Amino acid sequence: MKILIAEDDNRLRKNIVHIIQKEYHQVDSVDNGQDALDNTVFEEYDLLILDWMMPEYSGIEVCQEVRKRGFSGGILMLTAKDDSSDIVQGLDAGADDYLVKPFKMEELLARIRAILRRREKPIEQVIGVKNLKLHVDSRTLFRGNEEILLTKNEFLFLEYLFINKGLVLTREQICSHVWGYDHDTTNNNLDALVKLVRKKIDDSKEKSIIQNVRGIGYKVRETHV
Structure with missing residues (x-):
């Protein structure tokens, strides 16, 4: 290169x-x-x-x-x-x-x-999961016409999961993407971030879009069943 x-x-x-x-x-x-x-x-x-x-x-x-x-x-x-x-x-x-x-x-x-x-291998510029659309180029998230405001770390977390939807991402992979490869964050930091994102994007009547894979990490849940 x-x-x-x-x-x-x-x-x-x-x-x-x-x-x-x-x-x-x-x-x-x-x-x-x-x-x-x-x-x-x-x-x-x-x-x-x-x-x-x-x-x-x-x-x-x-x-x-x-x-x-x-x-x-x-x-x-x-x-x-x-x-x-x-x-x-x-x-x-x-x-x-x-x-x-x-x-x-x-x-x-x-x-x-x-x-x-x-x-x-170009990625999608607009990635849809259920009723959410994440715009990679403008770094924004929408539910219908309503923008959901995210912090930098919240967006980086969701971007990583959406781009890799269908794949299980380890905690270490996610922390490195959000906080950098020399991060000194803990599992508690990641769990707190996940909790904040879920509060912003989830429907309280359905399972969270962000699925916890026990002992490994997280993935995007593309269905709520």
């Missing part, structure tokens, strides 16, 4: 290049948006990692421009902004995912692997 890193923090950029090369990827790196755009003209990349704030052109502007040109590879945004409106702006510009600074390198590698897997 060939990856372009565009990040104006020299130390961070060198660290990212080093860790990605250890995964046997080819890596080019630049420190501004103009060079990032120029590189995409002459090279074919599987993934772009773009800092949100860079000299010349921002990561958002680079993302928008390369998508206009027909770039079909993955795009991961690195940002210090974690407001939901900023996140939606990045996704609407064509990014596949975002990572909020500061982050752990293990989480960066996990996001890279996930984007490259999705590019090889």
Whole structure:
């Protein structure tokens, strides 16, 4: 896989290049948006990692421009902004995912692997389970026309279960997806998160959509019988 890193923090950029090369990827790196755009003209990349704030052109502007040109590879945004409106702006510009600074390198590698897997086998952008529809691109959940507001962790949890509906996900898999690969969360943290999500999405007259698989983890229950 060939990856372009565009990040104006020299130390961070060198660290990212080093860790990605250890995964046997080819890596080019630049420190501004103009060079990032120029590189995409002459090279074919599987993934772009773009800092949100860079000299010349921002990561958002680079993302928008390369998508206009027909770039079909993955795009991961690195940002210090974690407001939901900023996140939606990045996704609407064509990014596949975002990572909020500061982050752990293990989480960066996990996001890279996930984007490259999705590019090889694209996932549904709207995933339905019973009367719920989860919009992956805008990171929203609806029951009919009513939006169900979710926190970041609540969405990450549901997204992981919906994308893998029909499969049992272990507690460790879920915790790594929601809190990162170096998480120090406990089973109680996960159970508390599940309880909050169930309260928001379940019909009290029916079994929970989120099924507890004893001794293993959780899965999406696609029927209530």
